[in-house]
Amino acid sequence: MKFTQTEGKNRTDRQKVIGKATPRIEGALKATGKATYAYEWHDIAPKPAFGYVLGAAIAKGRITSMDTSGAESSAGVLAVVTAENAGPLDKGNFNVVKLLAGPEIQHYHQAIAVIVARTFEEARAGATKIKVRYASEPGVYDLEVAKETAVKPPARWGNEPDSAAGDFAGAFAAAPFKIDATYHTPAHSHAMMEPFASIAAWKGDELTVWTANQMIAWSRADLAKTLKMPPEKVRVVSPYVGGGFGGKLWIRADVLLAALGARAAKRPVKVALPRPMMANNTVHRPATIQRVRLGAGKDGKITAFAHENWAGNQKGGSTETATLASRALYAGANRMTSNRNATLDLPEGNAMRAPGDAPGSMAFEIAIDEIAEKVGLDPVEFRVINDTQVNPEKPAQTYSTRKLIQCLKTGAEKFGWSKRNAKPGAVRDGNWLVGLGVATAYRGAPTMNSGARVRIESSGRVIVETDMTDIGTGSYTIIGQTAAEMMGVPLDRVDVRLGDSNFPVSAGSGGQFGAVSATSGVYAACLKLREAIATKLGVAADTLEIDDGFAVAGSKRVALGEVAGTEGLSAEDKIEFATDREKHLHYTFGAHFVEVGVHAITSEVRVRRMLAVCHAGRILNPPAARNQIIGAMTMGVGAALMEELVVDKKVGFFVNHDLASYEVPVHADIPHQECVFLDDEDPTVSPMKALGVGELGICGVSAAVANAVYNATGKRVRDYPITIDKLMRT
Amino acid sequence: MQGPGDFEVSRRDVLKLGAAATAVPLVAKGQAGSPAEAPVSTQLSLNVNGKVHALKLDTRTSLLDALRDHLQLTGSKKGCDHGQCGACTVLVNGRRINSCLSLAVMHAGDKITTIEGLGTPNKMHAMQAAFVKHDGFQCGYCTPGQICSAVGMLSEVKANVPSHATTDLTAPCALTNPELRERMSGNICRCGAYSNIAEAIADAAGVPAAGRSA
Ligand code: FES
Numbered sequence A: 001m002k003f004t005q006t007e008g009k010n011r012t013d014r015q016k017v018i019g020k021a022t023p024r025i026e027g028a029l030k031a032t033g034k035a036t037y038a039y040e041w042h043d044i045a046p047k048p049a050f051g052y053v054l055g056a057a058i059a060k061g062r063i064t065s066m067d068t069s070g071a072e073s074s075a076g077v078l079a080v081v082t083a084e085n086a087g088p089l090d091k092g093n094f095n096v097v098k099l100l101a102g103p104e105i106q107h108y109h110q111a112i113a114v115i116v117a118r119t120f121e122e123a124r125a126g127a128t129k130i131k132v133r134y135a136s137e138p139g140v141y142d143l144e145v146a147k148e149t150a151v152k153p154p155a156r157w158g159n160e161p162d163s164a165a166g167d168f169a170g171a172f173a174a175a176p177f178k179i180d181a182t183y184h185t186p187a188h189s190h191a192m193m194e195p196f197a198s199i200a201a202w203k204g205d206e207l208t209v210w211t212a213n214q215m216i217a218w219s220r221a222d223l224a225k226t227l228k229m230p231p232e233k234v235r236v237v238s239p240y241v242g243g244g245f246g247g248k249l250w251i252r253a254d255v256l257l258a259a260l261g262a263r264a265a266k267r268p269v270k271v272a273l274p275r276p277m278m279a280n281n282t283v284h285r286p287a288t289i290q291r292v293r294l295g296a297g298k299d300g301k302i303t304a305f306a307h308e309n310w311a312g313n314q315k316g317g318s319t320e321t322a323t324l325a326s327r328a329l330y331a332g333a334n335r336m337t338s339n340r341n342a343t344l345d346l347p348e349g350n351a352m353r354a355p356g357d358a359p360g361s362m363a364f365e366i367a368i369d370e371i372a373e374k375v376g377l378d379p380v381e382f383r384v385i386n387d388t389q390v391n392p393e394k395p396a397q398t399y400s401t402r403k404l405i406q407c408l409k410t411g412a413e414k415f416g417w418s419k420r421n422a423k424p425g426a427v428r429d430g431n432w433l434v435g436l437g438v439a440t441a442y443r444g445a446p447t448m449n450s451g452a453r454v455r456i457e458s459s460g461r462v463i464v465e466t467d468m469t470d471i472g473t474g475s476y477t478i479i480g481q482t483a484a485e486m487m488g489v490p491l492d493r494v495d496v497r498l499g500d501s502n503f504p505v506s507a508g509s510g511g512q513f514g515a516v517s518a519t520s521g522v523y524a525a526c527l528k529l530r531e532a533i534a535t536k537l538g539v540a541a542d543t544l545e546i547d548d549g550f551a552v553a554g555s556k557r558v559a560l561g562e563v564a565g566t567e568g569l570s571a572e573d574k575i576e577f578a579t580d581r582e583k584h585l586h587y588t589f590g591a592h593f594v595e596v597g598v599h600a601i602t603s604e605v606r607v608r609r610m611l612a613v614c615h616a617g618r619i620l621n622p623p624a625a626r627n628q629i630i631g632a633m634t635m636g637v638g639a640a641l642m643e644e645l646v647v648d649k650k651v652g653f654f655v656n657h658d659l660a661s662y663e664v665p666v667h668a669d670i671p672h673q674e675c676v677f678l679d680d681e682d683p684t685v686s687p688m689k690a691l692g693v694g695e696l697g698i699c700g701v702s703a704a705v706a707n708a709v710y711n712a713t714g715k716r717v718r719d720y721p722i723t724i725d726k727l728m729r730t
Numbered sequence B: 001m002q003g004p005g006d007f008e009v010s011r012r013d014v015l016k017l018g019a020a021a022t023a024v025p026l027v028a029k030g031q032a033g034s035p036a037e038a039p040v041s042t043q044l045s046l047n048v049n050g051k052v053h054a055l056k057l058d059t060r061t062s063l064l065d066a067l068r069d070h071l072q073l074t075g076s077k078k079g080c081d082h083g084q085c086g087a088c089t090v091l092v093n094g095r096r097i098n099s100c101l102s103l104a105v106m107h108a109g110d111k112i113t114t115i116e117g118l119g120t121p122n123k124m125h126a127m128q129a130a131f132v133k134h135d136g137f138q139c140g141y142c143t144p145g146q147i148c149s150a151v152g153m154l155s156e157v158k159a160n161v162p163s164h165a166t167t168d169l170t171a172p173c174a175l176t177n178p179e180l181r182e183r184m185s186g187n188i189c190r191c192g193a194y195s196n197i198a199e200a201i202a203d204a205a206g207v208p209a210a211g212r213s214a
């Protein structure tokens, strides 16, 4: 079905299942170790061989010679695959650098070989016996230096890199209050708990991969393209994914090398990237340098607004568009934004949770705190004064729904914001300096076409199949809830099957479009199935009622299983989003409130309280949505206080490439977190009237922490992460 | 390190580069022409979840890989293989350990309990049920480790084993929120479900879930 206009009343409004707090339907499998992740398929490959990936030891240059004989004669080794003997390979549409390199090396730890052996231990031992000689070339690894050579990148996903309206220069010069500050955000690693992992098995010229992936259809196409084979001959299976955060949007070396290894060893092969290879072998969120200039009048209204961003990537890679979100967030007639991209020889940068907007908000939401203080206004009040219901760059375009003010005010009330002392460094609790910070969360609500197949069996069970993935986001449950609501059955009578390229193509998991798109696809398929039921019963679809497992039309009341018969009854459809996206801006909103304690002597920062008040349309499953928000808040605390991929600017790689040295928040770092959703629905985006929450929670939260640290200490650190050394130096 | 041109990583650079070591022929054995050295393997029996398994294992096999690859008990997860994440946590004679940091051959005669031994989907352990009830996970990959760790942690508290967060070493240990968070900090959850995990553990332990703490 095509979604062309604002949705009226529909069956999802019943809210008998949708919108009800529902435990994850796959929860018991996960809690008992029975959910099958990529590396864990035993029945399909009882005796798989093991592949161990070898990464390049230089960042840029060429392999001059590679002696694999030591590995080939090593005990248990079945095959060694390198670019030289892999056969002709292409590159996926979504990959920037090659997944199997040689002789040219594009970045450190780029895969140059896979060693396949009977056991993991033998494969790993074999890998140490390969002798590689390199001719290394000088590379560019320092964004600060490369910034000077950065150029205007092409538009991506329809977004121009630059924008302007009114007269920024004039307004900034005339503004009675202004700030001009530069902020640094470092590269971040997705560091999902499940490593990139795949099992590959060939049957003749057909390939099946069990892998950890967010986007089944894209990855099937890219794997086929890389292997120069028809996509129909590739099957991708990924029903459980141990976290992705954008890192598993595209295929990576593990799946290609498992496929090549399996072809060479003539048996199924499993490959997991060793943890210490993940940061440099795969992708990361690129570092940014951002300059923000803001001018405001005595009334606190923003009169001049400029946000410029510099980032870098491999040649041909996209840029971290940190200024997109700030374009329409606050009012102000005179404005400009820009994004510039430099070429770097670091590993490939790519999407990580709320790409652009997460680092953008890290800078921009500190800048708002700074200008509010200059003007002498409370930062909550300042944001309220500068709210806008239209796109300030194109005022004819309105927000479909925007309750940011309500988020801020509700949050301020709940958090006890009125007790905040605006004077920094004025509140003490023993040895701890205590501060409160606030920031806005703001993230787009896109949609993607999405398909599903729904079947009723003679038992009355409803089976939903779609290639949608659940990367911890709760897809299983909301899809089950949608089918239960639409087909009038209790949730425990619905089976949801995900993550298989044999199923209809869905939106996949990314850009916080997954939940709304995939459930809308299921909605469409369910409508079709309801029509099929009506036809079978010989009644008009609009006279049909389905409830409690029975189809009712006039005097007829037939159990669904009976309607389906022994054959079962099934329908497939997809949602195609065709509304005019120019008319409205579709966004999700939130307000983050954070209390920190900063130790007066050691400068240690502890987060003491956190609250997010969010506005994201209809909430399909409140506990899962809450979990998405608190998880993102946690990641935002990491970005604020500890996460940084440290660049070795001489050798050209990320030094801290494991979980001991790339620090992410642990239990001790995270207090009890509160999350409140405003009641709402947005019928302009989809029949589900939902928007998306997966990325909203990370936007702004790091700045809220930074602002709280400032309020506690009077120290404004503009260079993330805010570590003890920087606080001591400031 | 040599400059651009003829470049080969030296042993000294390897130490500097850390994980780049995989790319380097540190081991002079198994060169072309020389016969492959057979790995040393050994027979052992492992008692896992009350069942004794006879295994022939390469002595380099970690306990985690023995469980996952040889016994097909993939409930225990490999997040890092380096003792950095806790995803592989299992109970050995009731104590929690990182099974990736331990060789299988060290555990003959030990009683090993994995997530599969705690409960099943239809008959969950109280800790497993609490995780489901409080939505103490998202992707679920850290979850078996969190649950095994939580079970082991509760017996440590019961046995009055102090932690970094313990303020009074002579008083009986209490499972306060700071204690819980400190003691669980070896188990990373990148999905960031910590707040819910803390509630799940507190519920299973029968202590109040804490709100505010510094
Ligand atoms: S896999 Fe053992 S601690 Fe990470």
Ligand code: FES
Pocket (backbone or CB within 6 Å): A193, A242, A243, A472, B136, B137, B138, B139, B140, B141, B142, B143, B188, B189, B190, B191, B192, B193
């Ligand atoms: S649930 Fe995904 S890492 Fe914890």
